[in-house]
Amino acid sequence: MVIKTFVPDIAYIDPRSLKYDAGKSAKNYLEKLNVPVIESRKVLIEGNTSSENYAKAKKTIYITLNTQKKLRVCKPSADYQFALSSSCPGHCEYCYLQTTQGEKPFMKVFVNIDDILEVIQEHIKMNLPKITTFECGSITDPVALEYLTGNLKKCIDFFGNSNNGRLRVITKFNNIDSLLEANHNKHTKFRFSINAKYVINNFEHNTANYEERIEASKKIAHAGYPIGFIIAPIMIFENWKDEYKDLINKLKSQLKDYNDEITFELIQHRFTATAKELILTRFPNTKLDMNEESRQLKWGPYGKFKYVYPKDKSNEIKDYITDLIKSNFNNAVIEYFT
Ligand code: SF4
Structure with missing residues (x-):
């Protein structure tokens, strides 16, 4: 399996980070990779156009601290969300x-892991004797930058020792080898975001490819983690049925020895008017289908209308993929289709 490590063009480091082991080791690591590292409380990105700013920002990292004390609620997927980093090196056009x-x-890569874990512990305590679940992939891909700090592994170990805390990880990256030895105790659920080859190849730039992600999910499954897949965004394109069929067949063949439950979350492609405008600026040659006329409007939870497939199409997607999963896996649970 090829592990692609993202190397930024430039890194800024908040001087406060250097008091932490993870801050010092991230700096050393970046310097060894010949990445220029600037000590500063500010990040400077000066492109001439907004697309240039976007492209430069996606190659810039800032090593800093996470000082959030009160975690945001993350319903329905978990009770709370926290972040080990924000943004990510992927260039998914629809993100x-x-x-x-x-x-x-x-x-941003946060290095003060002990402070972050303390905040998590406080939230677990507040909710006792119930189990409290945490999502760490709401504003980032938590695996993509793990090589710089090792903080995700520390989190997994922490949750492994926690009686009442549970962690949910989601990723499109495959640098998971360091997590195979973590003491997860089945308290961390690992979900891979996966899709038809056409979607990954055309819209999910700078992420692990189809084969790499499936290979990584197999390793994580063999390491005994509870696992799941998010198939999103599900799109209709030429041969979509064949490609999704190939995907489910491939997952089945790779996970045939995994007998625990495998969850599937199914999300059809959607876009808002604001997102469409931004995507067209950042990816002017995008092949994303954002034709409002072939979509239907749906009121979203964040106070915006979004365009989804019309009812007959979305039912077709739901029925087709649900049948594929059910006929291939007897240990699958489809959590939702939206
Ligand atoms: S990997 Fe995830 S967070 Fe990163 S750009 Fe793609 S969709 Fe967005």
């Missing part, structure tokens, strides 16, 4: 972070 992370979505 919902396009509209939430501004014109310069540079990556």
Whole structure:
């Protein structure tokens, strides 16, 4: 399996980070990779156009601290969300972070893991004796930058020892080898975001490819983690039925020895008017189908209308993929289709 490590063009480091082991080791690591590292409390990105700013930001990282004390609620997927980083090196054309992370979505990597875990522990305590679940992939891909800090592994170990805390990880990357030895105790659920080859190849730039992700999911499954797949965004394109069929067959053949439950979350492609405008600026040659006329409007939870497939098409997608999963896996649970 090829592990692609993302190497930024430039890194900024908040001087406060250097008091932490992960801050010092991230700096050393970046210097060894010949990445220029600038100590500063500010990140400077000066492109001439907004697409240039976007492209530069996606190659810039900022090593800093996470000082958030009160975690945001993350319903329905978990009770709370926390972040080990923000933004990510992927260039997925449809990524919902396009509209939430501004014109310069540079990556932040947080090094003060003990403080982050303390905040998590406080939230677990507040909810006792119930189990509290945490999502760490809401504003980032938590695996993509793991090689710089090792903090995701520390989190997995922490949750492995926690009686009442559970973690949910989601990724499109495959640098998971360091996590195979973690003491997860089945308290971390690992979900891979996966798709038909056509979608990955055309829209999910700078992420692990189809084969690499499936290979990584197999390793994680063999390491005994609870696992799941998010198939998103599901799109209709020429041969979509064959390609999704290939995907489910491939997953089945790779996970035939895994007898625990495998969850599937199914999300059809959607876009908002704001996202469409931004995507067309950042990816002017995009092949994404964003033709409003062939879609139907749906009111979204974030106060915006989004365009989804019309009812007959979305039912067709739902029925087709659900049948594929059910006929191939007797240990599958389809959590939702939306
Ligand atoms: S990998 Fe995830 S977070 Fe990163 S750009 Fe793609 S969809 Fe967005």
